[in-house]
Amino acid sequence: MKTPTKIIRTDKWQLNPTPDQKLLFGETVKVYRRACRYLVGIIYTHWSELGELTADQLTPAVERLMHETQSRPNIKYPQFNKAFYKFPSYYRRAAIAFAAGQVSSYVTRYREWQSGTRKRRNASPPRINSDTGCYPALYKGQCYKLHGFDQVEIKVFNGSDWVWTTVQITGLRERHQVASNKMLSPSLIFNERVCHLSVPFSCKPEKRKPEANVTAVDLGINTTATISVVTHSGTVIHREFIHPGRDIDRRDKRLKSVSMRASKTMGKGGQLYKGFCSKTYLKAARINNKIGHVVSKRIVQIAERFNSEAIVFENLKGWKPKGGRKRSNLRQRFHGWLKGKIREFTEMKWAELGGKVIEVVAAYTSKLAYDGSGTVKRNSNNYALATFPSGKRFNADLNGAYNIGARGILKLTRRNDSGGRSSKSTGRSPRSWACLCDLWTLRSSKLA
Structure with missing residues (x-):
């Protein structure tokens, strides 16, 4: 035991x-x-x-x-x-x-x-x-x-x-x-x-009697956290976007000032002295802590409100960001991505209430359409917008949150071997790449 x-x-x-x-x-x-x-x-x-x-x-x-x-x-x-x-x-x-x-x-x-x-x-x-x-x-x-x-x-x-x-x-x-x-x-x-x-x-938290649903969290850089509460039957009963933009702007404004002060200090060459802008970095770190606590607190509030079985995150351990185009700020935005901090704070707060946090495979959560129609196409001008093969337009982060919730439910109920998802050896997509539509398939097979 x-x-x-x-x-x-x-x-x-x-x-x-x-x-x-x-x-x-x-x-x-x-x-x-x-x-x-x-x-x-x-x-x-x-x-x-x-x-x-x-x-x-x-x-x-x-x-x-x-x-x-x-x-x-x-x-x-x-x-x-x-x-x-x-x-x-x-x-x-x-x-x-x-x-x-x-x-x-x-x-x-x-x-x-x-x-x-x-x-x-x-x-x-x-x-x-x-x-x-x-x-x-x-x-x-x-x-x-x-x-x-x-x-x-x-x-x-x-x-x-x-x-x-x-x-x-x-x-x-x-x-x-x-x-x-x-x-x-x-x-x-x-x-x-x-x-x-x-x-x-x-x-010592009391023993919980949760409802048949999970709170799924998609952590991104366009929207800090996208939440969806998914039931075992595949019904989405709540969705929410959490993005403390004011705090993020305060942090980014301070970090941007570092590069300006560095160029004035070094000129065209030279080196920065030890501890350069240390107080600015410390302030930015404190703002990051605040953002992490604000977002994690709201996630736990939603999970507590719907009495969820678990909070589900993507397993992003070891994930490394790729730089964007030249003169793009994408790399800097990824450095401000608080994926680890938000997950850690959420687990600490949720464990105090007797809940558990689980992780699912991150591959293709946002790339596969939740309705099972195939691979989505991201809008080049607005990366948060996804177009399904059927022509339907949908929020890419919310689509990912739906799929994360479905994978969390299948992991909890040990039903990864669902009908529409088989192993790589069969030529179909892996079982761990489940989508929300797989819960609908399971519900239909039960009713049949």
Whole structure:
């Protein structure tokens, strides 16, 4: 029996600290990071013994080295208790877990480098990073106390002692309202720009009783996503086009400015300096993330509305775009094609609701007419328009979405060996190249 995948999702709870509380949060993060740096040195020194222990065994083993108690007065590193006076035990254990992770990662990467597993032949050896931008993990009751969902009490460092302070929660999402979700230990994220709690949840979706339909998605560059909801009988009960043009224009405008600035920087020759337009690229990447979330959210909403069995995508792994004509922007448009990001975000959101995502063969989804009349002809002036052999004009992306939905249904019901589609050895098109008309054929054969 297949073990179900553990689903962990994280919410951001916005905090509204006063100026005095901001100083307390800053001191808390600062002393926590100092403790982590100190512990990285201890753990790395004794990694030959500590590396073989489990996570539950490692924490007490490290504490025996550096935490003095009444029953354990003689320890190897007494400086820790002096440097971090009254350091809370649960903050200490969180810091030990983080430091052990840093050391384990470094040791693994260094061994790989020694064995010759390198990106480049002359790659430098990895370095242990003890000066990390980590944030303190909070344990319930010991480091934080919730007062409803309006206020949270957090144990903070005021420079000489650890005290409790109550801060307002001003922004929440909805995962805490789901009864089957289990809230895990949050982290206090604080710096010059942000202040919030990063709250992970272990999600356990309820068992679904879906309807006999699938939500098919055709990802393109003319239209970001074309959606069709197809039933097992081949009836299309919903179709929709999703194309956040405003965000796409914002991204493309920024990327276009890069080439203009590059020509002014280099002139007719020369090279660009390292990190050229890095902030512009970072902004474009953030816009891409937003587009991916907007499109995937709408896809999941449609699948949830129609209670679909699955969301169906084309298998585009390894697909590489071909450049267009000279001075064409087709190659640049393909670079902005978010096929992987949208699929990944959709799968994450849909899995949280207990749904599944399947992939079908991408070949000829848009090239074959959904009515079985043959190969379509694309309009040279408007590539989104397709003409069927019968003379019918239809949206090429929507035609592809219909065929994707049909292939998804046949994959779910294990009926790929349909009457009108046989293997290549028979001279007919492959079974995996099914179209919407194959569902109609199956329905007719059932009724006959």
